[in-house]
Amino acid sequence: xxxxxxxxxxxxxxxxxxxxxxxxxxxxxxxxxxxxxxxxxxxxxxxxxxxxxxxxxxxxxxxxxxxxxxxxxxxxxxxxxxxxxxxxxxxxxxxxxxxxxxxxxxxxxxxxxxxxxxxxxxxxxxxxxxxxxxxxxxxxxxxxxxxxxxxxxxxxxxxxxxxxxxxxxxxxxxxxxxxxxxxxxxxxxxxxxxxxxxxxxxxxxxxxxxxxxxxxxxxxxxxxxxxxxxxxxxxxxx
Amino acid sequence: xxxxxxxxxxxxxxxxxxxxxxxxxxxxxxxxxxxxxxxxxxxxxxxxxxxxxxxxxxxxxxxxxxxxxxxxxxxxxxxxxxxxxxxxxxxxxxxxxxxxxxxxxxxxxxxxxxxxxxxxxxxxxxxxxxxxxxxxxxxxxxxxxxxxxxxxxxxxxxxxxxxxxxxxxxxxxxxxxxxxxxxxxxxxxxxxxxxxxxxxxxxxxxxxxxxxxxxxxxxxxxxxxxxxxxxxxxxxxxxxxxxxxxxxxxxxxxxxxxxxxxxxxxxxxxxxxx
Amino acid sequence: xxxxxxxxxxxxxxxxxxxxxxxxxxxxxxxxxxxxxxxxxxxxxxxxxxxxxxxxxxxxxxxxxxxxxxxxxxxxxxxxxxxxxxxxxxxxxxxxxxxxxxxxxxxxxxxxxxxxxxxxxxxxxxxxxxxxxxxxxxxxxxxxxxxxxxxxxxxxxxxxxxxxxxxxxxxxxxxxxxxxxxxxxxxxxxxxxxxxxxxxxxxxxxxxxxxxxxxxxxxxxxxxxxxxxxxxxxxxxxxxxxxxxxxxxxxxxxxxxxxxxxxxxxxxxxxxxxxxxx
Numbered sequence: 001x002x003x004x005x006x007x008x009x010x011x012x013x014x015x016x017x018x019x020x021x022x023x024x025x026x027x028x029x030x031x032x033x034x035x036x037x038x039x040x041x042x043x044x045x046x047x048x049x050x051x052x053x054x055x056x057x058x059x060x061x062x063x064x065x066x067x068x069x070x071x072x073x074x075x076x077x078x079x080x081x082x083x084x085x086x087x088x089x090x091x092x093x094x095x096x097x098x099x100x101x102x103x104x105x106x107x108x109x110x111x112x113x114x115x116x117x118x119x120x121x122x123x124x125x126x127x128x129x130x131x132x133x134x135x136x137x138x139x140x141x142x143x144x145x146x147x148x149x150x151x152x153x154x155x156x157x158x159x160x161x162x163x164x165x166x167x168x169x170x171x172x173x174x175x176x177x178x179x180x181x182x183x184x185x186x187x188x189x190x191x192x193x194x195x196x197x198x199x200x201x202x203x204x205x206x207x208x209x210x211x212x213x214x215x216x217x218x219x220x221x222x223x224x225x226x227x228x229x230x231x232x233x234x235x236x237x238x
Numbered sequence: 239x240x241x242x243x244x245x246x247x248x249x250x251x252x253x254x255x256x257x258x259x260x261x262x263x264x265x266x267x268x269x270x271x272x273x274x275x276x277x278x279x280x281x282x283x284x285x286x287x288x289x290x291x292x293x294x295x296x297x298x299x300x301x302x303x304x305x306x307x308x309x310x311x312x313x314x315x316x317x318x319x320x321x322x323x324x325x326x327x328x329x330x331x332x333x334x335x336x337x338x339x340x341x342x343x344x345x346x347x348x349x350x351x352x353x354x355x356x357x358x359x360x361x362x363x364x365x366x367x368x369x370x371x372x373x374x375x376x377x378x379x380x381x382x383x384x385x386x387x388x389x390x391x392x393x394x395x396x397x398x399x400x401x402x403x404x405x406x407x408x409x410x411x412x413x414x415x416x417x418x419x420x421x422x423x424x425x426x427x428x429x430x431x432x433x434x435x436x437x438x439x440x441x442x443x444x445x446x447x448x449x450x451x452x453x454x455x456x457x458x459x460x461x462x463x464x465x466x467x468x469x470x471x472x473x474x475x476x477x478x479x480x481x482x483x484x485x486x487x488x489x490x491x492x493x494x495x496x497x498x499x500x501x502x503x504x505x506x507x508x509x510x511x512x
Numbered sequence: 513x514x515x516x517x518x519x520x521x522x523x524x525x526x527x528x529x530x531x532x533x534x535x536x537x538x539x540x541x542x543x544x545x546x547x548x549x550x551x552x553x554x555x556x557x558x559x560x561x562x563x564x565x566x567x568x569x570x571x572x573x574x575x576x577x578x579x580x581x582x583x584x585x586x587x588x589x590x591x592x593x594x595x596x597x598x599x600x601x602x603x604x605x606x607x608x609x610x611x612x613x614x615x616x617x618x619x620x621x622x623x624x625x626x627x628x629x630x631x632x633x634x635x636x637x638x639x640x641x642x643x644x645x646x647x648x649x650x651x652x653x654x655x656x657x658x659x660x661x662x663x664x665x666x667x668x669x670x671x672x673x674x675x676x677x678x679x680x681x682x683x684x685x686x687x688x689x690x691x692x693x694x695x696x697x698x699x700x701x702x703x704x705x706x707x708x709x710x711x712x713x714x715x716x717x718x719x720x721x722x723x724x725x726x727x728x729x730x731x732x733x734x735x736x737x738x739x740x741x742x743x744x745x746x747x748x749x750x751x752x753x754x755x756x757x758x759x760x761x762x763x764x765x766x767x768x769x770x771x772x773x774x775x776x777x778x779x780x781x782x783x784x785x786x787x788x789x790x
Contacts, residue, residue, distance in 0.1 A: 104611070104613070104616060125610055128609075128612050131654050139320070143326045144325075145309050146318040147313060147326070147387070148309075148310040148314075149342055150310050165328050169324055169325050169327060172327075173322075176324065177607055180604055180607040181607045181610060182570075183561075183600075184608040184610070184665075185610060186566065187564055187595055187600040187669070188620055188668065189592040189625045189672065191624070192624050193624065193625055195626045196626060197623050197626050197629055197632065198629065199615075199622075199636065200629075201629070275687055375553060377552045377553075404552070405551045405752055406752050406753055406754035407551055408552060471689040471690070472689065475757070476778070477779070478779075480778075480782050481779070482779070483782070483783030483784075487783050487784075488790075498764075502761060502768075505786055506770065508786065509789055509790055
């Protein structure tokens with residue numbers, strides 16, 4: 001899974017997401033998940049996926065309960081479960097992309113899909129500097145705490161006011177950093193040539209083409225099934 | 239005054255930053271804490287003002303366990319000046335910055351006025367008091383950050399890497415100011431890589447490596463130990479190298495760490511006077 | 513024709529009250545190792561940025577006079593055009609690593625200039641070997657120490673194959689051992705004929721390798737010559753520059769009436785001279 005070209009993975013994820021959207025019955029959605037989860041497992045990202053699902057679980061339970069109680073559908077529990085499953089399937093389809101694609105692969109893929117270099121690079125730079133900014137924020141909090149600023153005390157208004165000594169330095173420091181980074185990039189010719197080259201380019205191999213064809217075939221098949229083949233009603237009697 | 243008893247600390251419970259650290263700090267001391275990056279120097283100092291709390295062991299202030307005090311309460315006694323002044327400055331005038339620090343610790347209006355004036359002039363930045371800190375140079379911003387903490391006149395002043403990027407004169411001024419403070423009975427602690435600055439101004443050095451204290455004593459003894467120098471990613475200062483080179487050629491010149499004036503006298507002696 | 517020529521060059525940043533550089537006249541030939549030093553605010557940082565045209569192309573302001581680098585006038589050439597002639601290494605390592613691993617970082621410069629991919633790969637491999645970065649190849653900048661980051665930043669600058677290396681206090685944020693490593697690399701590069709301009713406060717570490725020291729104060733050059741000549745002058749103390757201790761001792765001994773035969777820059781040299789005098 002990891003070895004595929006990110007563009008092939010992107011197509012696969014989109015196809016899976018579309019397929020998830022085509023159904024609102026429990027059984028077909030379970031089948032879809034039965035395909036997706038082994039895919040994630042094959043990509044050795046099962047644990048990370050479970051963690052994100054855990055984060056989502058509150059929302060899912062909320063949807064389940066409220067939809068069952070408030071829905072005007074003939075079979076509310078059935079409908080709610082299907083809704084939840086569809087949401088999971090949708091999220092998992094996109095997860096399968098983001099969990100298996102490295103940021104610089106993504107950046108390169110975007111560039112080769114004709115996104116302008118500056119935008120793709122801005123995206124990867126943002127990812128590069130997130131941990132740095134995080135550390136900076138902690139350092140600022142420590143500094144202000146050391147002056148006696150109490151960040152975790154007081155009512156809502158006080159707490160909001162106490163954000164100012166954190167936010168202002170963070171913004172200033174980030175602007176200063178950005179200027180410094182710009183100097184370095186400029187000194188290395190950033191933006192110099194319209195014909196920027198790339199040391200490592202992505203190229204499609206046989207397996208990438210295979211995955212693409214398979215994805216499209218799967219999509220067409222499923223659309224056909226959805227439109228023309230009536231599905232048995234596997235609903236929970238409730 | 240401050241005692242650390244067998245303090246251990248790990249970030250996120252995983253990354254051990256301090257192991258079994260014990261030390262004692264009294265009034266009116268001047269202490270340098272040295273060590274390689276990641277040795278635990280900053281972690282140790284952050285335990286002094288409660289920013290970090292030990293996983294095991296205790297920190298005792300004047301007989302009372304530090305866990306009974308909040309960071310804000312400890313800030314009255316321990317002033318910590320961090321490395322990057324831009325992490326601190328957020329108001330639109332230098333004066334307001336200093337006032338802010340004092341207000342946070344609950345000083346009265348009159349006290350605030352008086353202390354602000356005094357501190358700004360002691361650091362030579364009173365004519366910058368209306369300026370916005372963001373328009374000042376790096377060195378000036380460092381002094382503003384220092385002023386804000388200094389105004390509270392803490393019993394212990396700890397500075398994290400105060401000499402980085404400073405030219406020789408700025409370092410001298412800083413040293414003068416720290417000496418003045420020390421003469422008033424305050425303890426000054428400096429975390430730094432600047433070995434020459436330490437040798438000249440700090441009689442006691444605590445050397446750390448891998449979260450433990452590997453040496454704690456008179457600077458001349460601690461920093462003339464090659465093992466300590468190596469473990470702390472330091473390089474022997476030029477005066478020490480000079481003393482060593484002289485020692486190999488003139489065995490009666492002592493090989494230990496020296497001050498400039500001591501070496502000067504030695505050489506004059508060796509060459510039989512003027 | 514000299515490689516670097518500042519011809520009565522003056523510069524004032526937009527919005528500043530005073531000139532950052534006042535009629536600077538400086539000529540540097542190929543292969544020189546020039547250390548530039550002076551108190552804070554003397555203009556050394558601005559001077560560094562004139563060499564690759566960041567001043568005046570990126571940092572705008574009022575200029576007078578010319579800066580000619582390898583025959584190119586910085587008023588007329590872009591920073592990109594000069595990037596393969598003069599490479600700049602800055603003080604803060606974190607702000608020079610903009611990509612997610614070392615290979616990409618080194619490739620960044622050449623890629624920007626449209627260098628052929630196989631040539632880029634060749635340069636990357638060459639620099640990884642030269643600067644001992646093999647064990648860091650796949651690492652994220654966050655996983656590296658300051659010294660390692662600065663080595664990568666140097667590799668990334670050298671990837672453009674500049675003739676001149678300008679380093680603006682590259683060791684300020686590093687521990688002494690890492691600082692030594694970086695300065696050794698710079699000295700090494702100079703031995704291979706790289707022209708070096710280094711801004712540094714710690715003269716005890718660099719003066720022994722430099723061929724020339726330039727002292728600046730308040731935007732002007734106040735002294736310019738071989739290290740032994742310049743560092744033994746009183747002007748150093750006057751403007752507040754930290755001279756190597758061995759050189760300081762030389763001067764103090766002179767005050768005692770002891771005249772050593774030459775100006776020492778290191779402890780070894782001083783010891784040797786004392787022996788000679790005894």
